[in-house]
Amino acid sequence: MKVLLVYCHPCETSFTAAIRDRALAGLHAAGHEVRMTDLYAEGFNPELSAWERTNHLSPPDTKPDIAEHAANLRWCEALVLVYPTWWSGQPAMLKGWIDRVWVAGVAYELPPGANRIRPALGNVRRIIAITTHGSSKWVNMLQGEGGKRVVTRSLRVLCHHFARTNWLALYAIDRCTDADRLAFTARVEAAMRDLH
Numbered sequence: 001m002k003v004l005l006v007y008c009h010p011c012e013t014s015f016t017a018a019i020r021d022r023a024l025a026g027l028h029a030a031g032h033e034v035r036m037t038d039l040y041a042e043g044f045n046p047e048l049s050a051w052e053r054t055n056h057l058s059p060p061d062t063k064p065d066i067a068e069h070a071a072n073l074r075w076c077e078a079l080v081l082v083y084p085t086w087w088s089g090q091p092a093m094l095k096g097w098i099d100r101v102w103v104a105g106v107a108y109e110l111p112p113g114a115n116r117i118r119p120a121l122g123n124v125r126r127i128i129a130i131t132t133h134g135s136s137k138w139v140n141m142l143q144g145e146g147g148k149r150v151v152t153r154s155l156r157v158l159c160h161h162f163a164r165t166n167w168l169a170l171y172a173i174d175r176c177t178d179a180d181r182l183a184f185t186a187r188v189e190a191a192m193r194d195l196h
């Protein structure tokens with residue numbers, strides 16, 4: 001498969017970086033064609049400008065800052081998001097990538113006179129979110145799992161009609177043992193090796 005892995009964490013020595021490395025190992029072991037975007041390393045600007053908001057329906061070729069990101073999103077068959085969950089959702093950097101790259105002409109179309117958007121990422125058949133939470137699964141459920149809803153509901157509906165989502169999460173990371181962390185990274189690598 002053609003796999004786009006979007007990685008979002010500011011610290012190269014983080015556990016999230018270790019997760020990324022194991023995900024990449026699994027993808028490469030399975031022979032997938034992989035492109036990786038490291039949002040912090042490339043200095044991606046997550047701020048949706050006033051111009052972008054005003055011109056959100058303008059063609060993507062009027063937005064050269066996102067051209068490579070848009071091309072990668074149109075290219076991939078599977079999207080893998082690797083990030084920590086902060087304040088019940090995606091980090092601002094990743095949310096900004098969604099705001100700025102999942103735009104008209106890339107992720108959806110809104111034809112003149114239409115009142116509903118039409119999905120445009122029919123090439124994307126899988127979305128896999130790999131994340132960590134400081135709180136327990138129970139607390140996340142009580143909070144409504146906002147980050148999970150963004151992936152499994154909002155992003156998925158702009159992809160292939162039968163796109164599937166997977167949610168790989170390590171909960172209560174602040175109380176995890178080294179064995180728990182190793183087991184999770186092994187689970188991540190196995191899931192990426194089995195991706196189809």
